Amino acid sequence: MATNVKTQAAAPPARNWYGIVFLAWLVPGAGHFLLKRPGRGALLLASVAIMFLLGLMMRGAMFQPQTGDVLTTIIYCGGFLGDLASGLFYLLTVWLGYSQPDMPGHVHDYGTKFLVAAGLLNILAMVDAYEIATGEKE
Amino acid sequence: MPKMNLSHFEAAILFALFSSVVLGVITKRTDSERLRYGVRCFAYFVAALIGLGWLMKLGHG
Numbered sequence: 001m002a003t004n005v006k007t008q009a010a011a012p013p014a015r016n017w018y019g020i021v022f023l024a025w026l027v028p029g030a031g032h033f034l035l036k037r038p039g040r041g042a043l044l045l046a047s048v049a050i051m052f053l054l055g056l057m058m059r060g061a062m063f064q065p066q067t068g069d070v071l072t073t074i075i076y077c078g079g080f081l082g083d084l085a086s087g088l089f090y091l092l093t094v095w096l097g098y099s100q101p102d103m104p105g106h107v108h109d110y111g112t113k114f115l116v117a118a119g120l121l122n123i124l125a126m127v128d129a130y131e132i133a134t135g136e137k138e
Numbered sequence: 139m140p141k142m143n144l145s146h147f148e149a150a151i152l153f154a155l156f157s158s159v160v161l162g163v164i165t166k167r168t169d170s171e172r173l174r175y176g177v178r179c180f181a182y183f184v185a186a187l188i189g190l191g192w193l194m195k196l197g198h199g
Contacts (some may be wrong), residue, residue, distance in 0.1 A: 040163050040164075043159055043160075043163050044160060044163055046159075047156040047160050047163075048156075048160070050156060051152075051153075051156045054142065054152060057139060057140060057141065057142035058141075058144065058149070059141060106146060107142070107143055107144060107149070110144065110146075110153075113153070114149075114152075114153065117153065121157065124160055124161070124164050125160065125164060127164070128163075128164035137167070
């Protein structure tokens, strides 16, 4: 009897986590909104959006995937994935023609890092949405 | 879109603030724990920022 109860408690709720994770990527915080966590979703959306906007206002550069030596591949492909992880913000920015060359100066440099970091924070939000959707977390 | 000029300190503080918010939101299980963790992360970021800043200043002589 006790074993049955334990098995039932451990079973994850049946939820379509693919769609939730995809939406969480496309619009930061959307996964949390779908999972009825609007407060947390709003904080995630605001943080990622403001960070991305600050990156654009500091004229940060978007990474394009490049291969060559190991370090170049890691930096440029990793940076591209980080930029891409911002979802709709990245897609809209590219579609609207934002193209900033990599320039010297600490403001541009911080801008580039803010753009990548916004995407990396969105990846953390996607993982959190996945864990909530699969019942690993409340 | 207007261009923004921030100092190292301002940019790093903003980075710390938004990173701490996200780390707080996704990490803990209750709201009070999240708030405490977010504030603690921000404090650690600022402490590291000031500490490393002084280290670089002293290192340069």
